[in-house]
Amino acid sequence: MTSGVGAPTRAKITARTLRTDRWWLPPLMTNLGLLAFVVYATIRSFMGKWYWVGEYGYLTPFYSPCLSDSCLPGASHFGTPLPELPGWVPLGFIALPFLLGFRLTCYYYRKAYYRSVWQSPPACAVAEPHGSYSGETRLPLVVQNAHRYFFYVAVLVSVVNTYDAVVAFTHGLGLGNVILLVNVVLLWAYTVSCHSCRHVVGGRLKHFSKHPVRYRAWTLVSRLNARHMQLAWTTLGTLVLTDLYVMLVASGAISDLRII
Amino acid sequence: MAYEAKFRVWRGDDSDGELRDYLVEVNEGEVVLDIIHRLQATQTPDLAVRWNCKAGKCGSCSAEINGRPRLLCMTRMSTFTEDETVTVTPMRTFPVVRDLVTDVSFNYTKAREVPSFAPPPGVAPGEYRMLQVDVERSQEFRKCIECFLCQNTCHVVRDHEENKENFAGPRYLMRVAELEMHPLDSADRVAAAQDEHGLGFCNITKCCSEVCPEHIAITDNALIPMKERVADRKYDPIVWLGDKLFRRG
Ligand code: SF4
Numbered sequence: 001m002t003s004g005v006g007a008p009t010r011a012k013i014t015a016r017t018l019r020t021d022r023w024w025l026p027p028l029m030t031n032l033g034l035l036a037f038v039v040y041a042t043i044r045s046f047m048g049k050w051y052w053v054g055e056y057g058y059l060t061p062f063y064s065p066c067l068s069d070s071c072l073p074g075a076s077h078f079g080t081p082l083p084e085l086p087g088w089v090p091l092g093f094i095a096l097p098f099l100l101g102f103r104l105t106c107y108y109y110r111k112a113y114y115r116s117v118w119q120s121p122p123a124c125a126v127a128e129p130h131g132s133y134s135g136e137t138r139l140p141l142v143v144q145n146a147h148r149y150f151f152y153v154a155v156l157v158s159v160v161n162t163y164d165a166v167v168a169f170t171h172g173l174g175l176g177n178v179i180l181l182v183n184v185v186l187l188w189a190y191t192v193s194c195h196s197c198r199h200v201v202g203g204r205l206k207h208f209s210k211h212p213v214r215y216r217a218w219t220l221v222s223r224l225n226a227r228h229m230q231l232a233w234t235t236l237g238t239l240v241l242t243d244l245y246v247m248l249v250a251s252g253a254i255s256d257l258r259i260i
Numbered sequence: 261m262a263y264e265a266k267f268r269v270w271r272g273d274d275s276d277g278e279l280r281d282y283l284v285e286v287n288e289g290e291v292v293l294d295i296i297h298r299l300q301a302t303q304t305p306d307l308a309v310r311w312n313c314k315a316g317k318c319g320s321c322s323a324e325i326n327g328r329p330r331l332l333c334m335t336r337m338s339t340f341t342e343d344e345t346v347t348v349t350p351m352r353t354f355p356v357v358r359d360l361v362t363d364v365s366f367n368y369t370k371a372r373e374v375p376s377f378a379p380p381p382g383v384a385p386g387e388y389r390m391l392q393v394d395v396e397r398s399q400e401f402r403k404c405i406e407c408f409l410c411q412n413t414c415h416v417v418r419d420h421e422e423n424k425e426n427f428a429g430p431r432y433l434m435r436v437a438e439l440e441m442h443p444l445d446s447a448d449r450v451a452a453a454q455d456e457h458g459l460g461f462c463n464i465t466k467c468c469s470e471v472c473p474e475h476i477a478i479t480d481n482a483l484i485p486m487k488e489r490v491a492d493r494k495y496d497p498i499v500w501l502g503d504k505l506f507r508r509g
């Protein structure tokens with residue numbers, strides 16, 4: 001700590017922090033939350049079954065779009081341009097890397113894991129454990145600047161997920177439909193609230209007055225953007241719940257609550 | 261109700277120092293600065309502290325209270341329990357002068373490194389005309405009281421003395437953003453934000469926003485939008501091409 005708060009000209013205080021509150025709790029909770037999601041998502045993505053309820057048209061977002069001959073009949077809403085896949089390849093392998101990239105480069109998640117996983121800093125005014133720091137100035141972290149490209153793909157995937165949820169309504173109405181719909185609405189809210197989206201729709205302009213429509217869009221996105229963190233966590237939750245529901249119904253563990 | 265509070269105050273200068281314990285009277289409605297003043301008046305006449313307005317508007321009384329960067333004059337004693345020890349230290353990112361007073365000249369140096377407002381050629385002072393919607397975004401940043409709490413808390417320089425040279429800190433990156441978003445500023449500040457003011461060091465962990473007494477959304481409204489502009493310029497081949505082909509406003 002000789003380079004930071006222990007540097008020679010600064011007030012000689014040996015403690016790493018004098019904070020008396022539980023500053024370590026938020027990073028701990030973040031780590032647990034992220035870990036839980038990663039474990040669940042990994043297991044489910046590689047499981048290769050219980051992702052499609054043919055009777056009601058429920059497809060879990062983890063397997064969408066399902067584009068190979070390995071997919072269950074009916075689950076491929078966009079055809080099967082790809083041949084059979086070896087068993088270890090997740091059936092959702094087209095979208096999953098981009099969705100992972102979208103969240104990994106998301107400005108909110110960056111804050112979350114820089115603080116909790118990398119401890120840089122673990123909390124405000126708590127010295128970080130690293131001897132040197134270059135942030136996002138060079139490789140590898142300068143790659144975070146590609147976030148907008150992941151955003152563009154995430155929009156496409158949201159369209160696909162919306163299509164899945166709408167197609168399911170052609171099979172009648174059950175609790176699963178409601179879950180798929182809520183999930184998709186929240187996914188859109190998270191995607192549209194993205195900081196890159198805010199920039200693209202209008203933030204990059206110098207004169208809002210010359211672009212009234214984009215100014216309006218920017219205002220709406222800004223409002224959602226203020227909730228970006230909440231949406232980031234809510235959608236992790238709804239993704240798991242949606243997938244879990246489809247899994248339980250598909251495996252026969254529970255039966256879908258039918259409304260019509 | 262009045263009570264005796266336990267205070268630990270950092271006393272010292274750039275050669276050495278320590279936390280010293282005091283018992284001081286606290287009355288209803290008081291803030292930490294009141295207690296520091298009472299300490300001065302009754303026990304430690306030589307205690308150094310910088311302050312001016314006692315209204316959270318001059319930005320002089322920045323310090324750290326129980327390890328959290330705060331304004332002494334805006335931290336109410338009612339936020340602590342009566343048996344809690346209240347620890348007060350100077351800001352830990354800047355060189356200490358004495359007791360609670362630090363040398364904040366780092367910030368003045370960084371302020372001077374940002375080229376000033378550059379109106380379009382031919383527009384004289386007094387002829388500036390702009391629309392409220394266009395200038396609104398940058399007005400949020402004008403609420404800044406120059407308390408330097410954000411500069412003090414940012415881990416880029418707080419934890420890495422060697423980064424001070426290449427990093428302007430949230431306050432002055434926000435100044436760059438303010439001018440870049442200003443409808444009448446004609447200078448191009450995007451490349452310099454990254455290359456000269458060190459925007460890339462910021463990892464958007466939001467401690468500046470967390471401690472700002474004016475509640476300016478520094479990270480969301482200044483730093484991230486600047487990062488996106490830098491991405492347009494330096495890291496996005498499609499936007500780069502578009503800007504070459506079509507001029508944008
Ligand atoms: S958001 Fe950036 S500028 Fe603000 S404290 Fe964090 S690293 Fe520093």
Ligand code: SF4
Binds near residue numbers: 405407410431
């Ligand atoms: S931006 Fe906020 S924290 Fe930073 S100097 Fe200005 S008022 Fe203080």
Ligand code: FES
Binds near residue numbers: 311318321322332
């Ligand atoms: S004394 Fe002016 S801000 Fe505290």
